[in-house]
Amino acid sequence: MGRMTKRSEPYILAAIVVLSLLIQARSGQFFSGNNLVDLARSLIVPALFSIGCMMVIVSGGIDVSFTAIASLAMYVTDRLLLASQYSGNVILAYAISAGLGLLMGALNGFLIGFLRLPTFVVTLGTSSLFTGLMFGAFSASASDVPPSIARHGKEILFTATNPKLGLTSNMPSQILILIAVLLFAFFLLRYTMLGRGIYAVGGDETAAERAGFNVRGIKMFLYCFVGVLAGITGIARISMMSYADPSTMLGMEMTVIAAVVLGGTRVTGGVGTLVGTISGVALMTILSNSLILIGIPTYWSRVFTGAVIIVGTGVTAHQIRSTRRRHTQSQKATV
Amino acid sequence: MTAPILKVEGITKSFGGVQALRGVSLEIGSGEIHCLAGENGSGKSTLIKVISGVYEPDAGRIEINGQQFSHLNPKEAIGLGIQVIYQDFSVFPNLTVMENLALNMELMDNRKLMNYRRARAIASNAISQIGFDVDLDERVENLTVADRQLIAICRALLQEAKLIIMDEPTSALTKKEVKALFAVIKRLQSRGLSILFVSHKLDEVFEISERYTILRSGENVASGNTEELDRKTFAFHMTGREFADEYYKPAGVKGKPVLSVRGLTLRGVYSDISFDLAPGEILGITGLLGSGRTELAETLFGILQPDSGGIEIDGRAVKIRNVKSAIRRGIGYLPSDRLTEGLFQPQAVDRNLVITTLDRLSSRLGFLRRKAIAETAMQWIDRLSIAVRSPTLPVRTLSGGNQQKVVLARWLANDLSILILNGPTVGVDIGSKYDIHALMRKLAADGLAIIIISDDLPEVLACASRILVMRDGVFVRELDPSATTESKLSELSTGIA
Numbered sequence: 001m002g003r004m005t006k007r008s009e010p011y012i013l014a015a016i017v018v019l020s021l022l023i024q025a026r027s028g029q030f031f032s033g034n035n036l037v038d039l040a041r042s043l044i045v046p047a048l049f050s051i052g053c054m055m056v057i058v059s060g061g062i063d064v065s066f067t068a069i070a071s072l073a074m075y076v077t078d079r080l081l082l083a084s085q086y087s088g089n090v091i092l093a094y095a096i097s098a099g100l101g102l103l104m105g106a107l108n109g110f111l112i113g114f115l116r117l118p119t120f121v122v123t124l125g126t127s128s129l130f131t132g133l134m135f136g137a138f139s140a141s142a143s144d145v146p147p148s149i150a151r152h153g154k155e156i157l158f159t160a161t162n163p164k165l166g167l168t169s170n171m172p173s174q175i176l177i178l179i180a181v182l183l184f185a186f187f188l189l190r191y192t193m194l195g196r197g198i199y200a201v202g203g204d205e206t207a208a209e210r211a212g213f214n215v216r217g218i219k220m221f222l223y224c225f226v227g228v229l230a231g232i233t234g235i236a237r238i239s240m241m242s243y244a245d246p247s248t249m250l251g252m253e254m255t256v257i258a259a260v261v262l263g264g265t266r267v268t269g270g271v272g273t274l275v276g277t278i279s280g281v282a283l284m285t286i287l288s289n290s291l292i293l294i295g296i297p298t299y300w301s302r303v304f305t306g307a308v309i310i311v312g313t314g315v316t317a318h319q320i321r322s323t324r325r326r327h328t329q330s331q332k333a334t335v
Numbered sequence: 336m337t338a339p340i341l342k343v344e345g346i347t348k349s350f351g352g353v354q355a356l357r358g359v360s361l362e363i364g365s366g367e368i369h370c371l372a373g374e375n376g377s378g379k380s381t382l383i384k385v386i387s388g389v390y391e392p393d394a395g396r397i398e399i400n401g402q403q404f405s406h407l408n409p410k411e412a413i414g415l416g417i418q419v420i421y422q423d424f425s426v427f428p429n430l431t432v433m434e435n436l437a438l439n440m441e442l443m444d445n446r447k448l449m450n451y452r453r454a455r456a457i458a459s460n461a462i463s464q465i466g467f468d469v470d471l472d473e474r475v476e477n478l479t480v481a482d483r484q485l486i487a488i489c490r491a492l493l494q495e496a497k498l499i500i501m502d503e504p505t506s507a508l509t510k511k512e513v514k515a516l517f518a519v520i521k522r523l524q525s526r527g528l529s530i531l532f533v534s535h536k537l538d539e540v541f542e543i544s545e546r547y548t549i550l551r552s553g554e555n556v557a558s559g560n561t562e563e564l565d566r567k568t569f570a571f572h573m574t575g576r577e578f579a580d581e582y583y584k585p586a587g588v589k590g591k592p593v594l595s596v597r598g599l600t601l602r603g604v605y606s607d608i609s610f611d612l613a614p615g616e617i618l619g620i621t622g623l624l625g626s627g628r629t630e631l632a633e634t635l636f637g638i639l640q641p642d643s644g645g646i647e648i649d650g651r652a653v654k655i656r657n658v659k660s661a662i663r664r665g666i667g668y669l670p671s672d673r674l675t676e677g678l679f680q681p682q683a684v685d686r687n688l689v690i691t692t693l694d695r696l697s698s699r700l701g702f703l704r705r706k707a708i709a710e711t712a713m714q715w716i717d718r719l720s721i722a723v724r725s726p727t728l729p730v731r732t733l734s735g736g737n738q739q740k741v742v743l744a745r746w747l748a749n750d751l752s753i754l755i756l757n758g759p760t761v762g763v764d765i766g767s768k769y770d771i772h773a774l775m776r777k778l779a780a781d782g783l784a785i786i787i788i789s790d791d792l793p794e795v796l797a798c799a800s801r802i803l804v805m806r807d808g809v810f811v812r813e814l815d816p817s818a819t820t821e822s823k824l825s826e827l828s829t830g831i832a
Contacts (some may be wrong), residue, residue: 034439059337073407163552174766190449191449192447192448192449193438193441193442193446193447193448193449196430196438196449199429199430200430200438202429203427203428203429203430204423204425204426204428206421206423206425207425207426207427208427210421210425211425211437211439211442212442212443213442266429269429270427270428270429270430271429315693317341322649
């Protein structure tokens, strides 16, 4: 008996399977090609956000500013490209947005890593700063996207059709970005000392310093990484929507954080996996997208989402407590 | 003595006008187990940090393996084979045993990538060096404190340690674990390593070390062969005070029992516990961890509910359903873990002192009367002679003994008739320990009924007027402290003759 049952990934995967089977049994529509493609499509943006978010939580911090960074970065990029009437490759859009995200992330990283300010307060502050700049200094409102981004939004990998209902869904090419980022993050977290350092800092910061990890550097990297990722996610989002709405991502941060925690990432830091995180996002996406298939109105899906968060995090908390109890008991027994 | 591996001479170090070390010397032979003893604030930690290169001394010489230094940096110290095992072990609770062992090595080698096969080889080599059997893939947070310590030791060995400094290594261990640790230390010694064992526990100093150095107020006060040391001189050197062996004889037990326990049973934990306690008595309950002693105390304080049996207070049968009802009936409880259970660590001393009597210190409208609070706090600080520079400093800045006094004061402020102390001097230095003992005797003489639960046998002998030995959840014997010995007590509580 062991390690497997203490992890939360199996539980959340089981929850996904049960929920999908249930929706399939009632509607017969869940496992249709177009529904699965729709789900994948809705998953891309929150999943991209969740990867950086999970890494920050693992390091013992919290970041609530990534949606603000994504919004400001994509909006400035969008206006720049429109103003310069650039019509070349979309890579430039991603590069500019990622660069802007890097700058904003570096501000977080500096305040947190070097001035040692608390992460929640810093990112709450910068989040407000960035949204304020966007609506104030740039008086942002919904805008068109430049041709490069518009073209990118029409690139599709394949189309799934639902013969019964005659519906079609396109798999957007942005899913490739998600896959690439996932592979990168997996390699980083598992096979580099930098990645192991993120876990070490989340486990015990003093011990990490004594062991010789560059703790400041690790934090700086983390918040910069989140910034770059947010910049990229911003462009992915507006290209899929074909217009740049500055407020489309604002408020998503709470759902993303909830999905990350639901996926077994420990809020106190040190523990979290990509598999768990993506499963958490997937479960939340199914709840908000597919319940309508069995006739549950959209506003109810919020109720279900809330319930799942409470039950899910509650189960995790209970697990931690009971392992601790078992632990102290076995300690007593050996005496 | 063999050639010294470490020799420090005339080390002085001050921090902003406070002289932490005044010309301290220390010499450790290779393959020697040396004990560094001293009260809190005697300069032990500062000396360790000078040796490990964390602090630069103001004056003095350090000689390691014949090489002279005026100061070191941490990397040089590690390179010379000096390893410190901190009290918190500096491990990563969330990572596996394997990573905990291998990460430091990999960082020292400046590796950028993590190679799990190499890490596993490093880790299994490390644990095999001391014959430590542990699952390399287990997370360290799931291990016992003792195992975490062994991991810290293995990690030190990986970096080719020649001198391992252990800072109070036994403070969180059970007796059995201490034995196991000592076996490991002996094993390291047989391989030629030197150990600097920092402790203020006399028994351990006697058991493990060959030579000792005692510091007081930043100065050497004694050093020599441990064989030639005895309990009284040790306590004298540590504190600079003479202590007489004391027993507590109640001046005459005053009247009827205030507490009577009859056949109290909590299934699987303790059973058929009966005793009486009269005002002026100090009842000592001793037993090993897991004997049910703490659970018994928690039952009397209403934290746990017994399955059967009865409790009488002042001759009336009562049910103590929760902590509140225990307090209302005049029972106070000082938990063994004052850090997590007793005090608001970041809050000021005065606030901690008055927290239990706030209703008496506030006006009719519910506003706090600041002046009354300050006065009450000062009264307690005086009465229990709590050493604190200002009552507005946070409690965590106090020494263990003074923290314990703060907890005591809080209880005494309520009209108390029964006080239960669980391990009242765990982690407290000798001077404060004697002070707390004296305070207990005084409180009992004033008519309080006290139960002291402790596995510190000399403490039970010195304080209790009656001793009950608990083993596997039952009382095995009642003893008169003046007519018994430590070894008799230990025999009864372990069941091993």
